[in-house]
Amino acid sequence: xxxxxxxxxxxxxxxxxxxxxxxxxxxxxxxxxxxxxxxxxxxxxxxxxxxxxxxxxxxxxxxxxxxxxxxxxxxxxxxxxxxxxxxxxxxxxxxxxxxxxxxxxxxxxxxxxxxxxxxxxxxxxxxxxxxxxxxxxxxxxxxxxxxxxxxxxxxxxxxxxxxxxxxxxxxxxxxxxxxxxxxxxxxxxxxxxxxxxxxxxxxxxxxxxxxxxxxxxxxxxxxxxxxxxxxxxxxxxxxxxxxxxxxxxxxxxxxxxxxxxxxxxxxxxxxxxxxxxxxxxxxxxxxxxxxxxxxxxxxxxxxxxxxxx
Numbered sequence: 001x002x003x004x005x006x007x008x009x010x011x012x013x014x015x016x017x018x019x020x021x022x023x024x025x026x027x028x029x030x031x032x033x034x035x036x037x038x039x040x041x042x043x044x045x046x047x048x049x050x051x052x053x054x055x056x057x058x059x060x061x062x063x064x065x066x067x068x069x070x071x072x073x074x075x076x077x078x079x080x081x082x083x084x085x086x087x088x089x090x091x092x093x094x095x096x097x098x099x100x101x102x103x104x105x106x107x108x109x110x111x112x113x114x115x116x117x118x119x120x121x122x123x124x125x126x127x128x129x130x131x132x133x134x135x136x137x138x139x140x141x142x143x144x145x146x147x148x149x150x151x152x153x154x155x156x157x158x159x160x161x162x163x164x165x166x167x168x169x170x171x172x173x174x175x176x177x178x179x180x181x182x183x184x185x186x187x188x189x190x191x192x193x194x195x196x197x198x199x200x201x202x203x204x205x206x207x208x209x210x211x212x213x214x215x216x217x218x219x220x221x222x223x224x225x226x227x228x229x230x231x232x233x234x235x236x237x238x239x240x241x242x243x244x245x246x247x248x249x250x251x252x253x254x255x256x257x258x259x260x261x262x263x264x265x266x267x268x269x270x271x272x273x274x275x276x277x278x279x280x281x282x283x284x285x286x287x288x289x290x291x292x293x294x295x296x297x298x299x300x301x302x303x304x305x306x307x308x309x
Contacts, residue, residue, distance in 0.1 A: 010094025028071040034109035041095030140189035146206040148248040150255035212241040
């Protein structure tokens with residue numbers, strides 16, 4: 001009779017946890033296991049944070065904290081992962097060397113993630129009703145109110161700004177008053193990735209009530225005999241507005257339908273990038289010179305070489 005090795009026991013435990021024991025209020029556990037499976041069984045907490053927060057690199061520190069909370073506690077308790085403090089690295093216990101087994105477990109992780117996403121959206125639709133959901137998406141112009149990505153690129157969820165967990169008899173306190181949990185003033189549009197990152201205790205209102213515009217827009221508005229509420233910002237506020245604009249223009253480029261529209265969005269992206277360079281203390285000429293130098297040393301990106309990592 002063939003004896004069972006420790007590695008085989010751990011692999012069985014991993015498959016059993018994924019298929020029968022996993023209980024999820026968020027998507028983090030299968031996402032972490034999936035990333036470990038795709039990276040030889042080991043990832044640093046920064047790598048896992050980056051994997052979860054692919055939509056927004058600025059959120060990496062936030063997701064590093066998420067990874068270290070209950071996903072780590074749950075996965076280590078069940079003997080699925082180990083964490084080495086000295087290297088700040090997660091190790092998947094029972095990492096399958098067999099490619100077919102690894103693909104099967106990866107598929108299970110993906111199915112768990114998709115099931116969670118579908119259930120979350122269906123719960124929102126059932127609770128809110130079609131008309132209220134439509135109004136939230138219409139108000140957001142069909143875009144995520146955090147990263148700006150279009151519903152044509154990524155599914156958009158309706159998120160409660162003050163979450164269900166904070167409700168008292170179906171009411172929540174927002175903007176200084178008590179309103180129904182599902183009131184439009186307590187709802188915002190977030191893509192699936194951004195919504196995943198927003199914890200149940202997070203009450204951040206991501207709805208954009210202002211945006212950075214090109215420098216001549218105030219003059220154009222005035223010459224047309226119209227008025228608008230305008231504020232001129234500088235320093236840290238301008239840099240933050242430019243970073244928001246960078247995400248907005250990137251999302252609009254992804255959603256653009258025609259070559260002309262995509263070229264328009266690329267010029268907007270270029271304008272934001274050059275403005276960020278100036279904020280960082282560099283001239284447009286420096287930016288272009290460095291771009292040319294890197295092109296001469298390493299080439300551009302036109303030929304399509306993809307490096308396996």
